[in-house]
Amino acid sequence: MATPAVQSFVEEKWQEAFKNLNRGEPGISGLMTISEAWRIASDFLRPRPLSEPRPRYNAHEIKAAFDMLAHTKLLYTVLENFLDDMHQQEYLIKQEVGEYMSRYEETDDPQVIAELVYRLVDWFNAWHPLAEYEFSSLPSIWRADDQNELSTSLGHIVTDHFTVAFHTHIYSILPPSFSRGFKALVSSTLPISYDDMSDSPSPDTFVWDSFFALGLVERYESLIASVCYEHIEDYIREVCAGQWSERMLADVRLWMDSRMLPWMRLPYARGAKDLNxxxxxxxxxxxxxxxxxxxxxxxxxxxxxxxxxxDFPDSKPALEDLKECLHRVDQRSILVASLRKANKKRLLHPGADTKDILAQYVSIIKCLRVIDPPGVLLYKVADPIRRYLRDRPDTIRCIVSDLVGDSENGTSLVDDNDPLVPLASRDVEDYTDSTWEPEPIDAGPDFRTNKPGDIISTLVSIYESKDLFVKELQVLLAQRLLNVKDGNYEKERRNIEILKVRFGEAALQVCEVMLRDMTDSRRTDQHVQSQKPSLLHPVIISRHFWPTLQTGTFILPQRLRAIQEDYSREYTAFKPDKKLVWLSHMGSVKIEVELQDRTLEVDVPPVSAAMVELFSERDRWSVDELIAQMGRIDRPSVMKGLLVLVDLGILKEEETDHYKLLEVAEEASADPGASRSAAMDELPGVQTAQQQQAEQMRVFWRFIEGMLTNLGALPLDRIQNMLKFAPGYDRNIEQLGMFMEAARREGMVVAKDGMWRLNR
Structure with a gap:
């Protein structure tokens, strides 16, 4: 039981509320007026099925009802009831959404999603409190003012709450597959053609108005952006893939401005009054x-x-586009990683020819200088290539062959238009230079000392010293000089002058001596021939200034030895202080072979000429018998000489390692003379720089063997320090490591945990 005081307080408050609701009217007439206003407002706001038309109302009556509810602070209560009614009627929309989505999942047709969107807009308009058709019965003279007044009184209260509530209900109804269909619908509104950029089709504004009405643009903003991204990606792949001969970036931007921007105004510039x-x-x-x-x-x-x-240089426009893109997009590290991976897979493997690797490396140098003139990218990409080329035995020879114009395939690593400059040296930075710029931010700590110079300097810098190149130059020049038949050495003389610019005068002094030996040899031969004509025309060289010639001497037949001895006597008479040492395995011999049905005049190696002499004595010889007759000669040389005579049709192999003389010619083979041409076109046997180094290192093997015998297992640096005391030792630890690795492969030493020991 409440106390009298509480009862009195409640009664007082009741009377106050009643007077407020009754608005001071007599009896309950005020309550009846509020009840009528509540009925009118609730019926006006009640959500209905689309099949049920909304009744017509007088604007003055609706405005008065809402004003009374606002005055009595019941407007928000009416609004809450309206939102509850919307929630209860939600099943009507949900049924239709389910039907449309079932159709879409069966057909994957984005037009079904468009129909669903339009249907949802119909529901939105049907339930919207201030739909325009509600007041069509108002007189035109004052309808607009009254409607604006009503919209002003209700807009911020009812309309906003309705819109948020309706969108929330819709989003809760839409299934996950709607986002896929919505994306397909947005994609269908994009410009279709990639080629025609003359006139853009008129965008479908109605569908975008529907999107905005349902709040789909804000909700699926990232999805709409992804549609644009994917369309751009498809266009670039379609138009730009494989197109390297012209710049494409400007064309893509033009396509973006003419085709995409008119469409993009719909989602991103809604409400804009003009283009600006x-x-x-x-x-x-x-x-x-x-x-x-x-x-x-x-x-x-x-x-x-x-x-x-x-494809460089035809692909230079593509490189310029890539350079501009890299300024905007920081993907330099990705470019480096991609190119290094491609090089490892397609270039740096045993199946690739060294000449091809060098040609690709030169192209990489030129291309990356277009993309990144400072050379940071080149420094990072070239490191694996340089290490791989350094380990290949014929790298130096390929570079040197290209320098002297002796490339086998006719291509050159160096552009003939490039200026001849000395090999680049590591200059100190000149910070007083007004054009000096700091190193790029992604340059490594060793970048400054490894800046790329011209192409030749970059190739030579693969190795720590240019001495190897100079020695290989001497070897190659020796081979070329010995291979000249007509006595014209102008090409070699020009090569030497060119190489002087790059390597310096001192490095090419030995080459000048070799060239002078060739001209002196011709004059000496002319003098000897004038004293006593001879069939022999030797090349006389200075032993101390020429690279080591490959050994392979053998015993010539008596008639050929007699010609050599006669020539030696005449030479000694001309130059008493010198003596000729014959290298009988080198050169060529012009012989005339008389057989029963034919006579042949051919140039053959001395080994083959010696065999012809032996077959003139006996028709059949075995390989072992020929080796025994010819003295100090290896089996491969004998086989090569026999092959030349077989290709000429002079000899025939009866059985394995047994040959006979063909007095009567047999039917020619399918490809006659191929092996003979290969044998005759070989350069004279001069040891390469690597071969010379290997021979010199074998001299120091005795020292290494003694160390490992007396001291046991030793690390490589200890062996290197002790070898420095050996006379003439000038190798670095990397060269020693390569020699020890070769000895390990031959089974002479064993390596374990960095320690080397003899293999006993």
Whole structure:
């Protein structure tokens, strides 16, 4: 039981509330007025099925009802009831959404999603409190003012709450598959053709108005952006893939401005009054999509970079596009990683020829200088290539052959238009230079000392010293000089002058001595021939200035030895202080072979000439018998000499390692003379620089063997320090390591945990 005081307080408050609701009217007439206002407002706001038309209302009556509810603070209560009614009627929309989505999942047709969106807009308009058709019965003279007044009184209260509530209900109804269908619908509104950029089709504004009405643009903003991104990616792959002979970035941006921007105004510049206002509204969006253009094109060119380099210089426009994209998109590290991976897979493997690797390396140098003139990218990409080339035994020879114009395939690593400059030296930075710039931020700590110079300097810098190149130059020049038949040495003389510019005068002094020996040899031969004509025309060289010639002496037949001895006597008479040492395995002999049905005049190696002499004595010989007759000669040399005579049709192999003389010619083989040409075209047997180093290292093997015998297992640096006391030892630890590895392969030593010991 409440106390009298509480009862009195409650009664007082009741009377106060009643007077407030009754508005001071007599009896309960005020309550009846509020009840009628409640009925009118609730019925006006009640959500109905689309099949049930909304009744017509007088604007004055509706305005008065809402004003009374607002005055009595019951407006929010009416609104809450309205939102509850919406929730109860939600099943009507849910049924239709289920039907449309079932159709879409069966057909995957985005037009079904469009129909669903239009249907949801119909529901939105049907339930909207201030739909325009509600007041169509108002007189035209004052309808607009009254409607605006009503919209003003209800807009911020009812309309906003309705819109948020309706969107919330819709989002809770839509299944997950709707986002896929919505994306397909948005994609269907994009410009279709990639080629025609003349006139853009008129965008479908009605569907975008529907999107905005349902709040789908804000909800699926990232999805709409992804549609644009994917469309840009498809266009760039379709138009730019494999197109390297012209710049494509400007064309893609033109396509973006003419085809995509009119469409992008719908989601990103809604409400813009003119083009200028739309451009300002889309400035940030356009910058974002331009960034994506650069990124996609950069990704495409990065994936094609190996083939772009192969196609250089025709692909230079693609490299310029890539350079511009890299300024906008920081993907330099990705480019380096991609090119290094492609090089490892397609270039740096045993199946690739050294000449091809060098040609690709030169193209990489030229291409990366277009993309990154400071050379940071080149420094990072070239390191694995340089290490791989350093381990290949014929790298130096390939570079040197190209320097003297002796390339086998007719191509050159160096452009003939490039200026001749000395090998680049490691200069100290000149910080007083007004054009000096700091190193790029991604340059490594050793970048400054490894800046790329011209192409030749870069290739020579693969090795720590240019001495190896100079020695290989001497070897190659010796081979070329000994291979000259007509006495014209102008090409070699020109090569020496060119190489002087690059390697210096001192490095080419030995080469000048070799060239002088060739001209002196011709004059000496002319003098000897004038004293006593001879069939022999030898090349006389200075032993101390020429590279070591490969050994392979053998015993010539008596008639050939007699010609040599006669020539030696005449030479000694001309130069009493010198003596000739014959290298009988080198050179060529012009012989005339008389057989029963034919006579042949051919140039053959001395080994083959000696065999012809032996077969003139006996028709059949075995390989072992020939070796025994010819003295100090290895089996491969004998087989090579026999092969020349077999190709000429002079000899025939009866059975394995047994040959007979063909007095009567037999039917020629399918490819006669191929092996003979290969044998005759070989360069004279001069030891390469690597072979000379290997021979010199074998001299020091006795010292190494003594160390390992007396001291046991030793690390490589200890062996290197002790070898420095050996006379004439000038190798570095890397060269020693290569020699020890070769000895290990031959089974002479064993390596374990960095310690070397003899293999006993």
């Amino acid at each position: 206002e739309a451009t300002k509204m889309m400035s940030g969006v356009k910058s974002r999509f331009d960034y994506h253009i650069c990124k996609v094109l950069c990704d495409l060119r990065t994936s094609e970079i190996f083939d772009i380099i192969i």
